[in-house]
Amino acid sequence: MKNPMNVIGGLFGAGFGFVLAAAQLNEYDTIHKTLRFAEWDVFLLMGLAIGVSLPLLWVLERRGTTTVFGGRLSLSRSRIERHHIVGGALFGTGWALAGTCPAPALAMISSGAMYGTIAVTGLFIGLWLRDRQVERAAVSVPEGDGEHRVLSR
Amino acid sequence: MDILPDRLPWYITGPALGVLVVGLFLIANQPLGASGAYVQTMKAARRDTDTVGWRVWYFGGIFVGGLLATVLGRGFEWRRGYDAMSAAGWSPGVMAVVVFLAAIIMGYGARMAGGCTSGHGICGTAQRSPASWATTATFVGTAIVVTFILTSLTGLGDLVMSDGSLGVQP
Numbered sequence: 178m179k180n181p182m183n184v185i186g187g188l189f190g191a192g193f194g195f196v197l198a199a200a201q202l203n204e205y206d207t208i209h210k211t212l213r214f215a216e217w218d219v220f221l222l223m224g225l226a227i228g229v230s231l232p233l234l235w236v237l238e239r240r241g242t243t244t245v246f247g248g249r250l251s252l253s254r255s256r257i258e259r260h261h262i263v264g265g266a267l268f269g270t271g272w273a274l275a276g277t278c279p280a281p282a283l284a285m286i287s288s289g290a291m292y293g294t295i296a297v298t299g300l301f302i303g304l305w306l307r308d309r310q311v312e313r314a315a316v317s318v319p320e321g322d323g324e325h326r327v328l329s330r
Numbered sequence: 331m332d333i334l335p336d337r338l339p340w341y342i343t344g345p346a347l348g349v350l351v352v353g354l355f356l357i358a359n360q361p362l363g364a365s366g367a368y369v370q371t372m373k374a375a376r377r378d379t380d381t382v383g384w385r386v387w388y389f390g391g392i393f394v395g396g397l398l399a400t401v402l403g404r405g406f407e408w409r410r411g412y413d414a415m416s417a418a419g420w421s422p423g424v425m426a427v428v429v430f431l432a433a434i435i436m437g438y439g440a441r442m443a444g445g446c447t448s449g450h451g452i453c454g455t456a457q458r459s460p461a462s463w464a465t466t467a468t469f470v471g472t473a474i475v476v477t478f479i480l481t482s483l484t485g486l487g488d489l490v491m492s493d494g495s496l497g498v499q500p
Binding site: 204209224231234245248285297298307 | 334336337338339340341343344345346347348349350351352353354355356357358359360361362363364365366367368369370372382383384385386387388389390391392393394395396397398399400403406407408409410411412413414415425426428429430431432433434435436437438439440441442443444445446447448449450451452453454455456457458459460461462464465466467468469470471472473474476477478480481486
């Protein structure tokens with residue numbers, strides 16, 4: 178399973194990065210204009226992406242589809258907790274100021290915009306700071322619905 | 331190379347992203363998130379034994395895909411980025427500090443919330459997760475308010491013209 182999944186992971190990453198750069202989501206100006214309602218493209222893009230994937234995943238889940246490498250398709254639906262709201266507010270603050278987010282920041286660097294390296298470095302530090310804080314508090318936090326998850330089979 | 335337009339329209343890129351989300355669930359039963367790939371890449375750098383190797387390939391793939399779309403589209407050029415900040419008269423040093431601190435806050439928040447714009451904003455909402463919908467509503471709402479405050483205080487926003495193009499510092 179290990180080797181084919183590496184290639185598949187690389188291809189999906191490439192497809193994702195391609196779409197982000199082709200839509201210019203890797204530009205500070207695009208995100209800034211979106212957040213002050215000077216253009217609607219990004220909201221429409223996200224809305225359509227959800228509009229396509231949500232019903233498809235719903236149908237596939239109901240049919241009990243088996244995935245190629247991950248067993249039976251299992252979608253995760255966590256209940257809302259405080260850390261979602263606090264984390265979301267912090268994330269939104271950073272998103273507005275840096276005008277980029279984790280995946281577009283990578284495509285920002287590969288489009289030649291060198292300040293993307295500052296954003297990516299900062300992201301690594303921020304993620305690490307939270308991990309370290311959780312480790313020191315010696316609590317275990319389940320994976321979020323948007324993160325890679327450990328599948329138990 | 332002008333094989334692609336400078337910017338592919340949202341009605342093409344939106345569904346394309348949706349198809350990628352469904353595709354990764356169908357193959358690996360995993361979300362097309364980005365913050366988790368950063369975490370795995372960090373683990374790989376530390377040589378942790380429980381690293382999910384394909385997430386590191388995925389991380390590198392985003393970089394390569396972005397390069398490909400740039401080369402085929404508007405063309406690659408070395409530059410600083412953040413044109414709107416430059417247009418507003420911000421110095422490169424101030425821009426670097428703002429971007430760096432903002433990215434740290436963003437990374438911390440993403441890890442705390444358990445996902446980012448792609449993980450919660452698209453994959454989580456598409457899974458009909460209440461936590462993802464709440465996180466997404468919170469970060470979009472917060473970002474709009476912060477942008478409003480920023481543009482009000484600094485005049486950054488005045489430089490975006492009504493047609494969406496960027497103005498020049500008067």
